[in-house]
Amino acid sequence: MKNSSIYKFSTLFKTQYANMLEYRAEIALWAISGVIPFFMLNIWTNNGLNESINISNVMLSRYFLSAFFVRQFSVVWVVFTFEEDALLGRVSPYIIQPLHPFIRYFAQHIAEQITRFPFALFIAIFFFIFNPQSLWIPSFLTIIISLVSIFFSFLIQFLMQSIIASFCFWTEKASSIEKLLFIPTLFLSGLLAPVSSFPPYVKSWIYLTPFPYLIDFPASILSGNQANITEGIFIQFLWIILFFTIFKKSWKAGTKKFTAMGL
Amino acid sequence: MNIKKYLQVYSYFNYSSFSIELEYKINLFIDLLTSILGLIGSVFLLSIFFSNTDEIGGWNFNQALIIQGIYTILNGVTNTWFNPNLKEIVKYIREGTLDYVLLKPIDSQFWISFKRISPTGLIEILLGFFVLSYCFYINNISFTIWSFILLIITLICSISILYSLWFLISTTTIWFVKTWNATEVLRSFLYMGRFPMDSFSFSLRIFFSTVIPITFITTIPSEVLLGLSPAWKIILEVLVSMTFLIFSRKFWKFALRFYTSASS
Numbered sequence: 001m002k003n004s005s006i007y008k009f010s011t012l013f014k015t016q017y018a019n020m021l022e023y024r025a026e027i028a029l030w031a032i033s034g035v036i037p038f039f040m041l042n043i044w045t046n047n048g049l050n051e052s053i054n055i056s057n058v059m060l061s062r063y064f065l066s067a068f069f070v071r072q073f074s075v076v077w078v079v080f081t082f083e084e085d086a087l088l089g090r091v092s093p094y095i096i097q098p099l100h101p102f103i104r105y106f107a108q109h110i111a112e113q114i115t116r117f118p119f120a121l122f123i124a125i126f127f128f129i130f131n132p133q134s135l136w137i138p139s140f141l142t143i144i145i146s147l148v149s150i151f152f153s154f155l156i157q158f159l160m161q162s163i164i165a166s167f168c169f170w171t172e173k174a175s176s177i178e179k180l181l182f183i184p185t186l187f188l189s190g191l192l193a194p195v196s197s198f199p200p201y202v203k204s205w206i207y208l209t210p211f212p213y214l215i216d217f218p219a220s221i222l223s224g225n226q227a228n229i230t231e232g233i234f235i236q237f238l239w240i241i242l243f244f245t246i247f248k249k250s251w252k253a254g255t256k257k258f259t260a261m262g263l
Numbered sequence: 264m265n266i267k268k269y270l271q272v273y274s275y276f277n278y279s280s281f282s283i284e285l286e287y288k289i290n291l292f293i294d295l296l297t298s299i300l301g302l303i304g305s306v307f308l309l310s311i312f313f314s315n316t317d318e319i320g321g322w323n324f325n326q327a328l329i330i331q332g333i334y335t336i337l338n339g340v341t342n343t344w345f346n347p348n349l350k351e352i353v354k355y356i357r358e359g360t361l362d363y364v365l366l367k368p369i370d371s372q373f374w375i376s377f378k379r380i381s382p383t384g385l386i387e388i389l390l391g392f393f394v395l396s397y398c399f400y401i402n403n404i405s406f407t408i409w410s411f412i413l414l415i416i417t418l419i420c421s422i423s424i425l426y427s428l429w430f431l432i433s434t435t436t437i438w439f440v441k442t443w444n445a446t447e448v449l450r451s452f453l454y455m456g457r458f459p460m461d462s463f464s465f466s467l468r469i470f471f472s473t474v475i476p477i478t479f480i481t482t483i484p485s486e487v488l489l490g491l492s493p494a495w496k497i498i499l500e501v502l503v504s505m506t507f508l509i510f511s512r513k514f515w516k517f518a519l520r521f522y523t524s525a526s527s
Binding site for chain 2: 184
């Protein structure tokens with residue numbers, strides 16, 4: 001049992017959680033920096049923009065609150081950590097260990113999400129105080145399904161960033177590629193406007209990309225807006241498999257290129 | 264204050280920063296692509312808003328585009344001067360190398376604020392001016408020397424406010440050491456500067472004019488261009504920016520008293 005991967009992971013997780021609790025003030029600030037959906041909601045309802053897309057004010061506010069939650073628990077920063085570790089030469093000891101370095105980062109992310117949870121909940125309560133009419137309690141089944149799809153959304157983003165992170169072996173500064181990828185994520189994922197409001201010339205191809213499955217899909221499930229649950233989760237799963245295969249390949253090619261730095 | 268000395272030091276700063284940045288040439292290209300995509304993205308978002316209505320907060324699409332132009336310019340300024348230096352300040356304080364800065368026979372705020380420059384933002388500034396000149400065309404703005412002077416004055420004020428906000432947050436590093444996330448909060452609030460302030464509800468408008476003065480940063484310069492801004496707003500903006508500049512200076516002096524260095 002001692003050598004099993006579950007044991008390794010749970011130990012890693014516990015240490016990372018302790019580490020993250022140390023930085024809870026920063027994580028609280030980070031949670032606050034995710035309030036953009038609320039500002040967008042304000043623009044939408046204040047100008048009556050939602051009338052023509054047939055989403056009521058209440059449903060829209062639930063959508064944006066859910067979008068806030070989904071974003072909180074699918075934020076990924078692995079490329080920035082990895083880049084720093086690579087530049088400072090910390091990757092070298094990680095690579096020798098009988099544990100994939102990205103398991104460590106994965107545990108970091110999960111630990112950070114759990115630290116973040118109370119803050120996100122606090123912001124949500126604050127939101128309901130100002131918008132009591134939009135208060136709703138999703139059914140247990142809805143919560144479970146949306147948790148799965150939020151976790152899948154997190155996995156997709158984690159794998160996408162891990163692929164970019166493995167470019168660090170070639171370019172050293174891979175985070176600028178991540179910043180580039182963040183732009184379509186921001187505008188197409190549904191964080192600023194629900195995908196159902198997009199013009200037809202975008203809707204026709206957007207579902208072929210992973211972006212609407214990152215925020216719009218899980219947020220629609222959680223808020224009770226229209227969503228094709230089985231199809232969505234299946235497509236999320238396909239993206240995970242695809243990105244996982246690419247990551248394995250790029251990591252393998254990258255480690256062959258690896259030159260230790262900063263020792 | 265010896266202005267000639269400061270100018271010379273500043274040109275050395277620029278020279279060294281450019282040689283560092285040009286090490287990563289592909290990055291420059293990727294960053295250019297990022298700022299163009301970012302602009303397309305926000306115009307796309309605006310077009311979604313305006314496909315449902317003719318105006319938001321009294322601004323039509325062509326007018327709202329002016330705000331995008333101003334925002335892009337200011338974002339470029341932030342990325343060129345404020346952002347790269349802020350990263351350095353955090354490092355100075357965490358590693359205790361601020362000691363060396365304080366010992367130099369030059370103003371510490373000057374050194375800290377202008378040490379680094381990142382050329383990628385310069386392209387964004389150009390892009391912003393390009394959008395603005397297109398807006399002149401579609402809004403039929405008759406351009407006079409007077410409106411040009413007013414635009415420059417309000418832009419300088421906006422940049423001063425932005426600088427002060429960034430510098431105030433950097434200054435708090437002296438107490439809290441890790442302020443990187445505080446700048447993320449500021450960044451996400453500033454992001455709302457892409458939209459006319461009149462499109463928000465009354466309470467948020469108050470928030471964006473007092474706590475974080477985004478109204479002064481992007482909306483007023485845009486109103487000046489459209490000739491919609493009354494004189495008192497411009498005077499108020501000048502006053503606000505002066506207050507911010509003076510306060511950030513005083514705050515830095517105050518914070519330095521609490522600087523205790525770090526072990527080497």
